[in-house]
Amino acid sequence: RKVNGKEVQILTSMTDPLRFPAADIVDLYSHRWEIELGYREMKQSLLGNRLTLRSRTPEMVFQELWGTLLAYNLIRFQMARMAYSLEAVHPNQLSFHQAAHWIIKELTVLPWVSPGRVPGVIQSMLEMAPAFVLPERRERSYPRSVRRRPQKYPTKRNASQR
Incomplete structure (x- = not known):
């Protein structure tokens, strides 16, 4: 399949061309990539690159994961509102890392802001x-x-290369 003039090859188990047209598979793959980037944003920005969660019990791990997903979706919602306030900017064209830190900073001072402001x-x-x-x-x-593959031993040179 050609996309933007380039040949794109995707290996898939969805082989029925009537049920799964090639153009749809290529389009879905690009969406899948955006989802993978979302996972990276959660792990790097919200969890601070920690390898493990802080919680010790299964219930608390569940709660911590739900809290992370909730925070991610709320930040993404605000980023979508920010993007749509601009002309022709899609929400994934905003820097998650910078926007998330700024939004979190703004929201942490919100309790000390008078309700009218x-x-x-x-x-x-x-x-x-x-x-x-x-x-x-x-x-x-x-x-x-x-x-x-790198060779373990130097290759033998013939007489013409000496």
Whole structure:
């Protein structure tokens, strides 16, 4: 299948071309990649690259995971509002790491803001959106290649190479 003039090959077990057209599979693969990036954002930004969760019991691990997912979705919701306040910017074109830290900082001071000023704080979040727009994403392609294995011993040179 060609996408943007480039040949794209995806290995899949969905072989029925009527039920699973190639164009749909390629489109879904790009969405899957965005989901993988979301997992990375949660692990790196929200969990701080920790290898393990802090909780010790299964119930608390469950609660911690739900809390992380809830925080991620709330931050993404605010980022979507910020992106839609701009013209022609999609929510995944905003830097999650920078926006998340800024949104969390703004929300932590919200309890000390008088109730009448809360809408202004929320509006200031929307006005900050241009600061988090990422540069245009590059299309990358890493075709598979067979690499030579490193040799244990030096190769024997023939008389012409001496």
